[in-house]
Structure formats: structure tokens, C-alpha cells
Amino acid sequence: MACARVPLDEQQVTEPGPLGKERTLPALVVFDESLQRCLDSYLHHAPRGLDLTALPSSPAVADMQRSIHRVVFLTFLRMATHKESKEHFLTPAVFGEIIYDNFLFDIPKILDLCVLFGKGNSRLLHKMIENIFIQQPSYYSDLDETVPTVLQVFDTILEKCGLQCEGATAMGPMKLNAHRQPTAMTMSQQELVDIILYLCDSTTTIHAFQDIFPAACSSFHSHGFVSRLASFYEAAVPDLEKAVRKRNFDDKALQEDLWKRLSHSCRKMVETAHLLLHHTCLQPILEGQENMQTFADELLQHFTSLLPEKRFLSDYDEQFPIADDISLLQQALPVIDETRTSYLLQGVESAWDSVGRRKPQSRTKSKASSLVPSSQEGAGGAGAVCPVSGAELESLLSCIRDLLPDLGEGFLLACLQEYGYNSELVINNILEDRLTPSLDKLDRAMPR
Known part of the structure; x- marks a missing residue:
């Protein structure tokens, strides 16, 4: 069945029509500890979206898994x-006390619900979580x-990678005589796998929660989350x-899976x-809203930081x-400091230069396609102008071939041209089978 290959978190688990006459009031769940343990176990062990290997190959097992997934939700x-x-209800106050005092819901469970059910049931899940927080404000x-x-997750990973000494805060300096931790290059392969899995799960969960329940953003914002996240x-x-x-990975499939998960983590951050x-x-x-200028100044300050x-x-x-975003501010507000915005935009351009990357051409192609000569369009087009130097090009090719050694340089050059000479974008699109049709038709062993 085609549905068997759909990740559980993307499956819509509700259907039109009545759900039946069964009633499972929160008050009854309190006294059924086995049901609580069952639900908690499912939240903990159910496969996440990237865990495609956990999807059953048998249609019968897949049907059962989807059925359990639906019933749990x-x-x-x-x-x-x-x-x-009208006949069966709890007052909001009693309901709030029951779910909170008996831990029927807590923040970790709500986070798991978002990452497991969010993609396929976002509106219903939003209403569900919103009701929980409205009826019991203690959850805030x-x-x-x-x-x-959550922030400690980032500090733990930095510490494991030898980038922060044990017990140091994110902003605190490392002691010169601190015990040197293994680095990502020197730690055991299993430790590296565990760190990337940990990072992937954490970043995916945090994003899912904020995406489903935007009201949570203010709590993260008050802790300087953006700044800490960027530093990490x-x-x-x-x-x-x-x-x-x-x-060196003996298992190339593992190496590719780690790269996918790391790239996914970066996108989610x-x-x-x-x-x-x-x-x-x-x-x-x-x-x-009122005080729009204050919000604009805060946004510009965030970007500047x-x-x-x-x-x-x-x-x-x-x-x-x-x-x-700056253009939006200029349209919404009568006065924006042009010197400040100019400085910020120059800093963004400098950031691209500092990391040795060029902005993908595709970002501006749709807006200025009439200005691009036809000879520069498409992958591998004749007469195309290469915006990177020879040394930079060799470095990009080397970076890709480190991970994908079986691909021909001619094929990789075409991919680089199509994706604005962004090696990460090339690698991700190859690994995730998202190449443009023109590239997908090329011989992947094509020489230079």
C-alpha cells in the first residue's frame, strides 16, 4: 500500500463522520495507570519522521501501526x-486541575505530541494544546x-564535541588547563552518531512545538533563545x-544518513x-499593534546581534x-534608520563572503529573469559564466566528493551551476533525490 511509506507524523489520523459513542473522560484515565503507561510508552518509542527504516514493509503491519497511531492521538x-x-462535561477549573495534578499532560508529552502528530493534524493539535494552556495557565x-x-541540550553537545568545558555556561570562557574533550573528528563513531541523532531529535521537536503552538514563542524569546541558538x-x-x-565510514549508507540528519537539523534551527x-x-x-516602532527596533537589533x-x-x-524583512519594515513604518539598515545589509553580504559562499543565483532569477542572458540559464548551459574562482571550484568539488566519491565531476559541475555553486545544497538534493528534472536525466558518472 502506498500509504505504508508515509511517515506516521504526516498521516492525518482524523476522519469525517462520528467517532463513535465511547467516552474516555480525563477523570477516568487518572485511575487507569496501565493506560497512562501505554500512552507514555508510545510517545517515547513511536518512530519520528526521519526514521524511515522503522516503517514496516508489510502492508498488514503498516495498517496496524496506522491504526494504533490514530487511536493514540x-x-x-x-x-x-x-x-x-451538555450531559457529559467537566468544569474548566476541575478539568485544569485533573490534567495538571495527575500529569496527564506535561511539557515533554506536549512536545512529543507535536513532533509525532503535527504535520498531518496541525489545526486540531493546535486547538488541543491551546485548550490545555487556556484551562490550566500553570503550563506556561x-x-x-x-x-x-532545552538550552542545556546545546551546551551538552558543545561539551561532548570539545567546544565547551564541562560546567561552563554558553557565554563563559574555557579554562586553559581544562581537560581536553574528544572532538567530533576524534570521538568514537558511535558517539558521533548519538550526538547527531540527539541534535536531530531535539531540533525537530522544538521546531514542531513552536510551529504548532506559536504562543510558546514568547517563552523561548524571553530566554534569549535566538542568540543562544545562533552561537551554538x-x-x-x-x-x-x-x-x-x-x-572514514565503512558503512556509506550510515554516512549519508548522518549527513541528511545533520542537514535537517540545520534547517530546523x-x-x-x-x-x-x-x-x-x-x-x-x-x-x-501599538508600539510598532519598538518591535521593528527589536527585530533590527536581533539581526545586528x-x-x-x-x-x-x-x-x-x-x-x-x-x-x-527590512523591505517589509520600510513599507509598514514611516521612519526607518537608513544608516542602520544599510549597515545590516552590508553585514549580511560580508557573512556570505566570510564563509566562502556566493548567494544562489536562483534567489534572484525569478525576479530578474529578463536580465539574465539565455546562455546562462539551465544546468551546464553553453557559455555560462562561473562566479567562483578555479581554486574555489576545486574546493567545492572536493567537498562533495568527500561524501559522494562515486559521482563524476562533470555531473557535479552541472549540479553546482544549477544550485548557485552551493555545495551543501547540491549534496542535500542528491541525497534526498530532489534534483531538477534536467539534472536527474544526466549520467551521474559523467566526467569533466
Whole structure:
């Protein structure tokens, strides 16, 4: 069955029509500890979206898995509802006490619900979580206490990679005589695998939660999450990427899987930062709230504070062009400091140069296609002008072939040209089978 290959988190588990007459009130769940343990176990062990190897090959097993997935979600949905009908209901106050005092829901469970069910059931899950927080505001306090624990994930990874000494804060210096930790290049292969899996799971979960429940963004924002996230990204990502590319893997499939997960983690970190800035700074401006100038100044200050984080800033700008946000501010507000915005945009350009990358041509092609000579369009087009030097081109080819040694240089050159000489984008699109049709038709062993 085609549906058997769809990740569980993308499956829509609700169907039109009545769900039946069964009633499982939160008050009853309190007294059924076996059901609580069953639900907790499923949240903990159910395969996540990237765990494609966990998808069953048997249609019968896949049907059973989908059925269990659906029943678990509907059970949690029912537990989060305090009013079933005029005859069967709990008062909001009693409902809030029951789910909170008996730990029917807590922040870790809500995070797991978002990552497991969010893609296929986002609207329903949003209403469910919103109701939980409305009926029991104590969850906001719990969330505020959870954010430092989430930030500790980044510190732990930095420590494991030898980028931060044990017990140091993210902003604290390392002692010169501190015990030297193994690096991503020298640690055992299993340790590297565990770190990347840990990072992938954490970043995916955090993003899913904020995407489903934007009201949570203010709690993360109050802890300086964007700044901490960018600093972590700048320190850890280059080291982890180098380790995955340069280390010797007997199992090439494992190496490719680690690269996919690391690339996925990078995207989720960038998207998380964008969600936070959008909902705490941009959204109030778009809604025309009071003190729009204050929100605009805060957004510009955030972008300015990211200027030292060259790698993070260039990756962020690639997905969410900062120039577009500045343009939005200029349209929404009568006065924007042109000197400040000019300085910021120059800093963004400098970040691209500092990491040795060029902005993908595809970003501007759609807006200025009439200005691009036909000889420069398409992959491998005759007469195309290469925007990188010979040495830079060789470095890009070497970077890709470290991970994908079986591909021909002619094929890789065509890919680089198509994707604006962005080696990471080339690698990701090859590994994820997302090449353009013109590239997909080429011989992958094509020589130079």
C-alpha cells in the first residue's frame, strides 16, 4: 500500500463522520495507570519522521501501526477536551486541575505530541494544546522552566564535541588547563552518531512545538533563545559537518544518513529562529499593534546581534532573506534608520563572503529573469559564466566528493551551476533525490 511509506507524523489520523459513542473522560484515565503507561510508552518509542527504516514493509503491519497511531492521538484529543456534550462535561477549573495534578499532560508529552502528530493534524493539535494552556495557565510556568533545559541540550553537545568545558555556561570562557574533550573528528563513531541523532531529535521537536503552538514563542524569546541558538550553530555545525565528510565510514549508507540528519537539523534551527523572530517581532507589526516602532527596533537589533555568527547568518539569509524583512519594515513604518539598515545589509553580504559562499543565483532569477542572458540559464548551459574562482571550484568539488566519491565531476559541475555553486545544497538534493528534472536525466558518472 502506498500509504505504508508515509511517515506516521504526516498521516492525518482524523476522519469525517462520528467517532463513535465511547467516552474516555480525563477523570477516568487518572485511575487507569496501565493506560497512562501505554500512552507514555508510545510517545517515547513511536518512530519520528526521519526514521524511515522503522516503517514496516508489510502492508498488514503498516495498517496496524496506522491504526494504533490514530487511536493514540484520538485518546489524547479526548483527554484534552473538558466538554463532550451538555450531559457529559467537566468544569474548566476541575478539568485544569485533573490534567495538571495527575500529569496527564506535561511539557515533554506536549512536545512529543507535536513532533509525532503535527504535520498531518496541525489545526486540531493546535486547538488541543491551546485548550490545555487556556484551562490550566500553570503550563506556561512549566514551559518557562523547561526552556533552560532545552538550552542545556546545546551546551551538552558543545561539551561532548570539545567546544565547551564541562560546567561552563554558553557565554563563559574555557579554562586553559581544562581537560581536553574528544572532538567530533576524534570521538568514537558511535558517539558521533548519538550526538547527531540527539541534535536531530531535539531540533525537530522544538521546531514542531513552536510551529504548532506559536504562543510558546514568547517563552523561548524571553530566554534569549535566538542568540543562544545562533552561537551554538556557529560553533557546532562546521565541526560536525567536517566530521561527517572527512571521517572514514565503512558503512556509506550510515554516512549519508548522518549527513541528511545533520542537514535537517540545520534547517530546523534556522526555521526555529525565524519562527521566534516572526511571532515576537514581525507579527505584531503585520497586525498593526501599538508600539510598532519598538518591535521593528527589536527585530533590527536581533539581526545586528547575529552579524558575528557568519555561518548561521548566511544560512538564515539563504532561507529567509533579511532584505525582505527590512523591505517589509520600510513599507509598514514611516521612519526607518537608513544608516542602520544599510549597515545590516552590508553585514549580511560580508557573512556570505566570510564563509566562502556566493548567494544562489536562483534567489534572484525569478525576479530578474529578463536580465539574465539565455546562455546562462539551465544546468551546464553553453557559455555560462562561473562566479567562483578555479581554486574555489576545486574546493567545492572536493567537498562533495568527500561524501559522494562515486559521482563524476562533470555531473557535479552541472549540479553546482544549477544550485548557485552551493555545495551543501547540491549534496542535500542528491541525497534526498530532489534534483531538477534536467539534472536527474544526466549520467551521474559523467566526467569533466
